[in-house]
Every structure is written in C-alpha cells, then in structure tokens.
Amino acid sequence: MPRQPVRTNRRSVDDRYGLARRVTLPGPLRLDGGGTLGPIDIAYETYGELAADGGNAILICHALTGDQHVASAHPRTGKPGWWTRLVGPGKPIDPARHFVICSNVLGSCMGSTGPASIDPSTGQPWGMRFPVITIRDMVRAQALLLDHLGVGRLMAVVGGSMGGMQALSWPATFPERVAAAVVIASTARHSAQNIAFHEVGRQAIMADPNWQGGEYHRGDPPSAGLAVARMAAHITYLSEAGLTEKFGRKLQARANQPEGAKGFGFDADFQVESYLRHQGLSFVDRFDANSYLYITRALDYFDLAEEHGGLLANAFRATAARFCLVSFDTDWLYPTADSRTIVHALNAAGRAVSFVELSSPYGHDAFLLDSPELNRVVDGFLRGGR
Amino acid sequence: MLDVGCGDGALMASLRDERGADVRGLEIDPTNVAAAVARGLAAVQGDADVDLEGYPDASFDYAILSQTLQTTRNPHLVLDELLRIGRRAIVSFPNFAHWRVRLSLLWGGRMPVTSLLPEEWYDTPNIHHVTIDDFRAFLNKRGVAVEEAWFLARGTRRAAAGANLLAEHAVFLLHREEL
Numbered sequence A: 001m002p003r004q005p006v007r008t009n010r011r012s013v014d015d016r017y018g019l020a021r022r023v024t025l026p027g028p029l030r031l032d033g034g035g036t037l038g039p040i041d042i043a044y045e046t047y048g049e050l051a052a053d054g055g056n057a058i059l060i061c062h063a064l065t066g067d068q069h070v071a072s073a074h075p076r077t078g079k080p081g082w083w084t085r086l087v088g089p090g091k092p093i094d095p096a097r098h099f100v101i102c103s104n105v106l107g108s109c110m111g112s113t114g115p116a117s118i119d120p121s122t123g124q125p126w127g128m129r130f131p132v133i134t135i136r137d138m139v140r141a142q143a144l145l146l147d148h149l150g151v152g153r154l155m156a157v158v159g160g161s162m163g164g165m166q167a168l169s170w171p172a173t174f175p176e177r178v179a180a181a182v183v184i185a186s187t188a189r190h191s192a193q194n195i196a197f198h199e200v201g202r203q204a205i206m207a208d209p210n211w212q213g214g215e216y217h218r219g220d221p222p223s224a225g226l227a228v229a230r231m232a233a234h235i236t237y238l239s240e241a242g243l244t245e246k247f248g249r250k251l252q253a254r255a256n257q258p259e260g261a262k263g264f265g266f267d268a269d270f271q272v273e274s275y276l277r278h279q280g281l282s283f284v285d286r287f288d289a290n291s292y293l294y295i296t297r298a299l300d301y302f303d304l305a306e307e308h309g310g311l312l313a314n315a316f317r318a319t320a321a322r323f324c325l326v327s328f329d330t331d332w333l334y335p336t337a338d339s340r341t342i343v344h345a346l347n348a349a350g351r352a353v354s355f356v357e358l359s360s361p362y363g364h365d366a367f368l369l370d371s372p373e374l375n376r377v378v379d380g381f382l383r384g385g386r
Numbered sequence B: 001m002l003d004v005g006c007g008d009g010a011l012m013a014s015l016r017d018e019r020g021a022d023v024r025g026l027e028i029d030p031t032n033v034a035a036a037v038a039r040g041l042a043a044v045q046g047d048a049d050v051d052l053e054g055y056p057d058a059s060f061d062y063a064i065l066s067q068t069l070q071t072t073r074n075p076h077l078v079l080d081e082l083l084r085i086g087r088r089a090i091v092s093f094p095n096f097a098h099w100r101v102r103l104s105l106l107w108g109g110r111m112p113v114t115s116l117l118p119e120e121w122y123d124t125p126n127i128h129h130v131t132i133d134d135f136r137a138f139l140n141k142r143g144v145a146v147e148e149a150w151f152l153a154r155g156t157r158r159a160a161a162g163a164n165l166l167a168e169h170a171v172f173l174l175h176r177e178e179l
Helices: A009-013 A135-149 A162-173 A192-207 A209-214 A223-237 A240-246 A271-284 A289-301 A312-316 A336-348 A363-368 A372-383 B010-019 B030-038 B075-085 B099-108 B132-141
Strands: A021-025 A040-047 A057-061 A099-103 A156-160 A180-184 A322-328 A353-358 B002-004 B024-027 B042-045 B060-066 B086-094 B144-153 B156-158 B169-176
Touching (some): A021 A135, A057 A135, A099 A135, A135 A162, A162 A180, A162 A312, A180 A372, A192 A209, A192 A223, A192 A289, A209 A223, A223 A271, A240 A271, A322 A336, A322 A363, A322 A372, A336 A353, A353 A372, A353 B030, A372 B030, B002 B010, B002 B075, B060 B075, B132 B169
Parallel strands (some): A057 A156, A180 A322, B002 B024, B002 B060, B024 B042, B060 B086
Antiparallel strands (some): A040 A099, B086 B169
C-alpha cells in the first residue's frame, strides 16, 4: 500500500480522515469498572472514502499489542501494516470500495490514552492510577471516534484475537450500529489457561525492580520483565508442530565451536531460545509495560456471556448483525471449540452466522499470515451483505 | 430454512436467488464451507450428528437433509433433531433398493458401485444405506407423518407404487404427527 492512500476531492480537505490521525474526544467515557475517563485521545487511520450514504464503513480492531497502522507503513519503523494481507488494494477490505477505520485501543501506547499518557489532574503519567478498562470500554471509545468521523453505522467490524473480541462486543454493545461482524481466531471469554499465561507475564513485569509500582517514567522501564512476558505469550501464539518444524532441537551456531556442539552453559543454546529472546527484546522497544498490564487485564476480564446475564445467546438477541467466525485448527490459545461456542449461541439467538475452521500449521498467529482461504471467506462474507 | 449437509451451497444459493428464502447451512467439509461462505451464504462448519443441538426448537420453517441421511452415524437421532428444529423436514436419499443396485449385488456379488453410489465400499461416505421401504417403516415407527413424497429416476418423477424398485432417489416432506 502506498504511504498516502488515494484521497480524492471533497474529503481530502477534511483532516479527520487519513493516515496517522489523532483526536482528543471530550468524553467523558463511562467505564465498566466504575468512574469515567475524559478527555481521551484516540490515534487512528482511515483509508478510502466514506460513501454518501455512509454504508461502506469498516472498522478494523487490532490485537493485544497491535496498532492503528493496519495497512500503511509504520511511521517510525517503516514496516508495512500488520494486516496488508487482508486490507489494501485488491484485498477483501479495499480502500477503493470501503471506508476503512483502525484505531489504537484505549489503554494502549501507540497514541491513544493509556497508562503512559499524562493524567491531566496531576500533570504526571497515569501509571497504575489509570483505571482498569475492559474490552467493552475499548469499544465504547471506538464508538466515540465513529461519532467524530460521522459514521453512524458500520458495514462491518473485523478483528482477530483481541480484535475479534471487540468485533463480538460491538454488536452486543451497539446492536443498531453494526451490520456484520468478522471474528477471527477469537473467543467469547478468557479461559483459566488464558488468564494463567497472562498472569505469568504480569508477574514478570511487576517482579522487575525497574517497574517501581508502575512509576518508571523517570528511570529505566522494566524491560527484562516485559521481555519475559512477551516470551511466555509468544509461545501461546505458535503451535508445537510449528515450533518443532522451525527449530526442533537445533542448536545455535557458535564461532569457536564445532557445528551442533552444546555450549554447556546458560546462554541461548537452542535456536528456539534465541528466537524467543529476540521476540522479547524487540518487543520492549515498542511497547509500554503498564499498557501490557492493563490490556492483558481487559482480556482476562472479558466474558461476553457474563455481561449478558450469563447466557451468551443473550448478547446477540438485540442485534440483526450477520456474523462470520473463523478459527484455525492448530490455535490452542483460542481453539476452535471457543468459536463453536459462539456459533451455537448465535444459532440459539437466530442470527445469520458463517463459521469455518481453517487448517494451518502456525497456531494462533495464522490469522495474521498468508491464507488465501481466509481471504476468500472474508471477501464472500462481506459481499454477501449487500 | 436450514440446509443440513449443504455442501458448497449450490442448493442454498438457488433457494436464496430464485425463491428469496432466508437459508442457513451446516456442512462438515471445511473446503465446502469456505466455498459456500465465499458465495455470501451463511454456512457453518459442523457435524449433523453433534452440531444440531445448538439450534432452538422450531427455529426454521424447513430443515433440509439432502443426500446426507445415509452418511450420518445416527440417522434416527439426526431425523429427531431435524423435526425438532424445523416445523417441517425435507429428507432426500439415494434408494438402495433400486433395481440396478439389486442386480449389481445379486449378479456381481459385489457392493454396488453405480453412478449414484460411485464410491467403493471402503471409501464411501454412505455408511447407513437405506431403501424407500426401510425409510417408510422407520417413519412409521417414530411417529413421523409424510406430507408428500417424490420419487425420481433419471430425472423424472415416478409413481409411489413400485418406487422401492424403480426410483433412484426419494424426497420426503415430513412433520411430527402432532402437528
């Protein structure tokens, strides 16, 4: 995708639309945890043009550590957008046909208000004084952004992983404002195992002496803890078969040792160790540790059925939206059974639902990787709504 | 309508496009499901033997089981589910008592492989072969009423009399007795 998307005539003068936008919304946003937040900053991007009837708007929701640069080069790293396989010219979500919106979630650290933002009442970063937020709070913040953008009703909301939870929460929270939801590799509730992995990550961050109860903004951030958190989480995004295929028990090559010799020490000897360390280290440059605490908490609190009287089907009774769910057979973070639970609830609520389990060796991460079948399914589903 | 065993959605698409029906589908094969969804249809990957239980009672006007009954592990339970979910059920299946099938077994002494049943015994998805007379007796025993039945051979309709010998396909429109 070009750095500047095609922007023609009247919209080009409207600075609400385009790349790398940020808006301060007065709020106040009422939070699930009690209390309010506001004003709030939301960093976002839009591609394409909003149709005169407003009927072509698609909101893309990102995952835990994602950002708003879904299909444009990252302004700092220059890396292509994180979902260019699905979003872009000739793709199922195409700026030539759709008005595409992607915003950084509330609580994150890519430009939207989060624990690293300045608390206006103290002039200091929020740190752990930032309120605990939920997936539904993120969705409510997105709704405020849509108000700002003049988008009344979404043609579709699309997301994978945590983005899929937002895509589920959207029609449950704003039944009239969304016509279709695409929920990929996601779940309607965090399981005990999901929570357990997150708790390992949070404890790693909090055990880092640099964390300082979240007040690390004047000193060094808790990078070691955050890296360990990322390493643990990263394992859950891959499959055992994928790891075996990629690394097996292969050892790192060393300068002064014969090929395949063990180091008999605690450096990264196995290739998989080196890979994970790299994943951890490269993550700390781009992510705020407190944001990681808050967003993982929001994920752990997510239980859509609980928000609707304990019955998941109730979450979908008020909306007329169509749903499309996709799972991957090697995803053990949010396995196919999680998607099937949602499908059964949607059937019980009488909603139109499509669901397919796709085959991939790559585990949970498969939703971000090349999958012609995923593209066909999403394309057909989005076109089917006309 | 619910099309159980909807394949790539060909029947669903024609019901939608020609009759304006609101059709949902259930299909076990993921490639078929992807093809149906790519046609813009609401198709769900699932197994008729286990995934019908999520649908509420009488949530469809018609539950269709087209050429699928003979592939299920528990045809009797699947039929019960169809008649629970749909106010009416439409069930079609290849007739295993058609004379070609009978001849093939009688003279050849081998499991029939015909144009309608093209697979060999070891790789056929048809694990519960059924004849028209079997199905009638089965409906009778389970208190299911036949509203209408169609018998087909070489694309044309056949009389109900002698259908068990002469029809290649049977289509039944069913409802529960108490309806």
